[in-house]
Amino acid sequence: xxxxxxxxxxxxxxxxxxxxxxxxxxxxxxxxxxxxxxxxxxxxxxxxxxxxxxxxxxxxxxxxxxxxxxxxxxxxxxxxxxxxxxxxxxxxxxxxxxxxxxxxxxxxxxxxxxxxxxxxxxxxxxxxxxxxxxxxxxxxxxxxxxxxxxxxxxxxxxxxxxxxxxxxxxxxxxxxxxxxxxxxxxxxxxxxxxxxxxxxxxxxxxxxxxxxxxxxxxxxxxxxxxxxxxxxxxxxxxxxxxxxxxxxxxxxxx
Amino acid sequence: xxxxxxxxxxxxxxxxxxxxxxxxxxxxxxxxxxxxxxxxxxxxxxxxxxxxxxxxxxxxxxxxxxxxxxxxxxxxxxxxxxxxxxxxxxxxxxxxxxxxxxxxxxxxxxxxxxxxxxxxxxxxxxxxxxxxxxxxxxxxxxxxxxxxxxxxxxxxxxxxxxxxxxxxxxxxxxxxxxxxxxxxxxxxxxxxxxxxxxxxxxxxxxxxxxxxxxxxxxxxxxxxxxxxxxxxxxxxxxxxxxxxxxxxxxxxxxxxxxxxxxxxxxxxxxxxxxxxxxxxxxxxxxxxxxxxxxxxxxxxxxxxxxxxxxxxxxxxxxxxxxxxxxxxxxxxxxxxxxxxxxxxxxxxxxxxxxxxxxxxxxxxxxxxxxxxxxxxxxxxxxxxxxxxxxxxxxxxxxxx
Numbered sequence: 001x002x003x004x005x006x007x008x009x010x011x012x013x014x015x016x017x018x019x020x021x022x023x024x025x026x027x028x029x030x031x032x033x034x035x036x037x038x039x040x041x042x043x044x045x046x047x048x049x050x051x052x053x054x055x056x057x058x059x060x061x062x063x064x065x066x067x068x069x070x071x072x073x074x075x076x077x078x079x080x081x082x083x084x085x086x087x088x089x090x091x092x093x094x095x096x097x098x099x100x101x102x103x104x105x106x107x108x109x110x111x112x113x114x115x116x117x118x119x120x121x122x123x124x125x126x127x128x129x130x131x132x133x134x135x136x137x138x139x140x141x142x143x144x145x146x147x148x149x150x151x152x153x154x155x156x157x158x159x160x161x162x163x164x165x166x167x168x169x170x171x172x173x174x175x176x177x178x179x180x181x182x183x184x185x186x187x188x189x190x191x192x193x194x195x196x197x198x199x200x201x202x203x204x205x206x207x208x209x210x211x212x213x214x215x216x217x218x219x220x221x222x223x224x225x226x227x228x229x230x231x232x233x234x235x236x237x238x239x240x241x242x243x244x245x246x247x248x249x250x251x252x253x254x
Numbered sequence: 255x256x257x258x259x260x261x262x263x264x265x266x267x268x269x270x271x272x273x274x275x276x277x278x279x280x281x282x283x284x285x286x287x288x289x290x291x292x293x294x295x296x297x298x299x300x301x302x303x304x305x306x307x308x309x310x311x312x313x314x315x316x317x318x319x320x321x322x323x324x325x326x327x328x329x330x331x332x333x334x335x336x337x338x339x340x341x342x343x344x345x346x347x348x349x350x351x352x353x354x355x356x357x358x359x360x361x362x363x364x365x366x367x368x369x370x371x372x373x374x375x376x377x378x379x380x381x382x383x384x385x386x387x388x389x390x391x392x393x394x395x396x397x398x399x400x401x402x403x404x405x406x407x408x409x410x411x412x413x414x415x416x417x418x419x420x421x422x423x424x425x426x427x428x429x430x431x432x433x434x435x436x437x438x439x440x441x442x443x444x445x446x447x448x449x450x451x452x453x454x455x456x457x458x459x460x461x462x463x464x465x466x467x468x469x470x471x472x473x474x475x476x477x478x479x480x481x482x483x484x485x486x487x488x489x490x491x492x493x494x495x496x497x498x499x500x501x502x503x504x505x506x507x508x509x510x511x512x513x514x515x516x517x518x519x520x521x522x523x524x525x526x527x528x529x530x531x532x533x534x535x536x537x538x539x540x541x542x543x544x545x546x547x548x549x550x551x552x553x554x555x556x557x558x559x560x561x562x563x564x565x566x567x568x569x570x571x572x573x574x575x576x577x578x579x580x581x582x583x584x585x586x587x588x589x590x591x592x593x594x595x596x597x598x599x600x601x602x603x604x605x606x607x608x609x610x611x612x613x614x615x616x617x618x619x620x621x622x623x624x625x626x627x628x629x630x631x632x633x634x635x636x637x638x639x640x641x642x643x644x645x646x647x648x649x650x651x652x653x654x
Contacts, residue, residue, distance in 0.1 A: 079648055100557060108553070112551055112552070134263045135552060137263065
C-alpha cells in the first residue's frame with residue numbers, strides 16, 4: 001500500500017474498512033419507474049438482478065441503449081435506490097445508512113468515472129484530483145503528493161494548475177480517472193468513460209483505465225456499449241430483458 | 255476524522271474558493287457594508303445628538319438633579335458624588351426690544367455658576383462696555399437675533415409677579431453677553447442674570463432652587479445620590495428633588511420615542527438585509543447545483559455541502575458588517591466638523607437640531623445591530639440552505 005494511503009486509513013474514520021472479497025454485491029435488485037409523472041403504470045428496468053464484483057477483477061456490463069446499464073451502475077454505486085433488493089458495499093447495505101455514512105462509504109470505497117467527466121469547473125486539475133481525499137478529511141498538503149503522482153502517471157504533470165475549461169476532452173477524462181483512484185477505492189465504477197472521446201483518445205483512456213485499475217489492484221465495474229472495450233475485462237455480462245447473463249469469464253455466485 | 259480538524263478541509267477550501275470566485279458574494283459584501291454604514295452613521299448621530307442635547311439641558315437648564323425651593327446655603331454633599339451644587343433663582347419674563355418680543359426663562363446665577371463643565375457646553379461673546387447703572391443680562395444668539403439686539407443694547411424685562419396683588423412691572427437691562435450652546439431650541443428659552451439681582455425680580459420661595467451636577471460615575475446611579483443628599487441634609491425630603499428627565503418629561507419622552515423609532519427602523523432595514531443575504535445564498539445554491547451534485551457524487555455529505563455554503567455566505571456577511579461599521583464610523587467622524595460648520599452658520603431650518611456635538615460611538619448599539627444582523631442573516635441563510643438536501647448526484651444524470 002502506498003504510504004499516503006495508509007495515512008488515509010489513519011487519518012479518517014473508516015467505518016467500513018474491513019476488506020471484503022466481494023466489495024459490491026447486488027442481491028435481487030428490481031428497479032421500476034413510473035411510466036409518466038402522474039401515470040399509474042410502471043416500467044421495469046431491472047428484475048431480480050444479482051451481481052457480485054470480485055476484488056481485483058474487472059467486470060463489464062454491455063447491452064443496448066436503454067437496457068438499464070447505467071441504472072444498474074447507479075444502484076451499485078449507491079447513487080440511486082432499487083425498488084426492491086439489497087446493495088451491499090463491503091457487506092454494508094446502502095439502504096441502512098444515513099446520508100453522512102452513505103456519502104462516506106461512496107467517498108472511501110467507490111470511484112466514479114462518467115461519460116461526461118463531471119469535474120468541478122472552478123477547481124484546477126490538481127484540486128479536482130485532491131477533492132475526494134480532502135472530503136475524507138485529509139489536508140491539501142497531505143494528499144498533494146499522491147494527486148501529483150497520479151496526474152504524472154497519466155501524463156498530466158504539466159496540466160496540474162489548469163482549469164477543466166483549459167483542457168481537452170481526453171485530458172479531462174484522465175483527470176476524472178485520477179480523481180476516481182485518489183482514495184484507493186475498492187471499486188471503480190465507469191459509465192461509458194470513452195463515449196465522448198474520439199477514437200485515439202478513447203483507446204488511450206481505455207488502456208490507462210484498465211492498466212491503472214490492474215496496477216492499483218482495484219475492482220472495475222464498467223458499463224459500455226463498446227464490446228471491444230468490454231471484452232478486455234475479466235467478466236462480461238449482457239443486460240437484456242431486465243436481467244444479466246454472463247457472456248465472458250466465470251462470474252461469481254451471490 | 256482528524257480530531258484537530260474542526261471543519262473538513264474540503265469544506266474550508268471550497269468556502270474560501272467561493273468567496274473569491276463568486277461576484278455575487280462580493281456584491282453581497284458590498285451591499286451589507288452599504289447597509290451597515292448608514293445604520294452605524296445614523297446610530298452615531300442619533301445617540302450622540304441625544305446625548306448632546308441631554309447635556310445641554312443638564313448643564314444649562316436643570317442640572318442632573320434639582321432641589322426645589324431650597325437655598326444653597328448649608329446643602330451638605332458628598333464630594334465624590336456631587337461635582338457642583340449651584341443655587342439658582344429663576345422665573346419667566348417677557349423681553350421687549352424696540353422691534354420684537356420674546357418669552358424667556360431668566361436664570362439668576364452666581365459668578366462661579368459657569369464652571370469648566372458648563373463652559374464646555376456653551377460659548378460667550380462679550381465686549382468691554384461703558385459702566386452703567388443698568389443690570390446686565392446674557393441673551394442667547396438666537397434670542398438676540400430675534401430681538402434684533404446686540405451687546406450693549408437695552409431691552410425691557412416684563413416680570414410676571416408671583417403675588418397676584420402686585421401688577422407686572424417692566425425693568426430695563428443691558429445686554430452684556432451673548433451665548434451660544436449650539437442648540438437653538440434650548441438657547442432661545444434661556445437668559446442669565448446675576449443671582450442677587452434675580453432675587454429682587456423673583457421673590458417667591460418657589461423661584462429658588464439648587465442645581466446639582468453629579469460626577470460621571472454616578473450618572474447612572476442618581477437614586478444613590480438622592481438618598482445620600484436626603485441622609486446628609488436634615489429637612490430635605492425626596493419630593494423636593496427631581497432628576498433632569500422628571501423635570502423635562504416631554505423632552506425626555508421625545509428622546510425615548512426617537513430612540514425607539516430609530517431602533518425599529520434599523521431593525522426593519524436589518525430584516526431586509528438578512529432577507530437579501532438569504533436570497534443570495536439561495537441564488538448561490540441555484541448557481542452551484544452542478545458542483546454540489548458532483549461534490550455529493552464523490553462523497554461529500556449534505557451537511558458538509560450546507561456548511562461550506564454557510565461559511566461562504568457568513569464570512570461575507572461578517573466582512574460586510576465589519577466594513578460597514580468601519581465606513582459608518584469614518585463617515586460619522588468626517589461629518590462631525592461639517593455639521594459643526596453648518597451649526598455656526600445659524601441656518602433657520604436646522605434650529606431644532608443640535609449639530610455641534612461630540613461624536614461618540616455607541617458601541618453597545620452598534621454591537622446590538624451587528625449581532626441582530628448576524629443572527630437574522632445566519633438563521634435565514636441556514637434555512638435557505640436546506641435546499642441542498644434536495645440536490646442529489648442523480649440530478650447530474652437526469653439533467654444530462
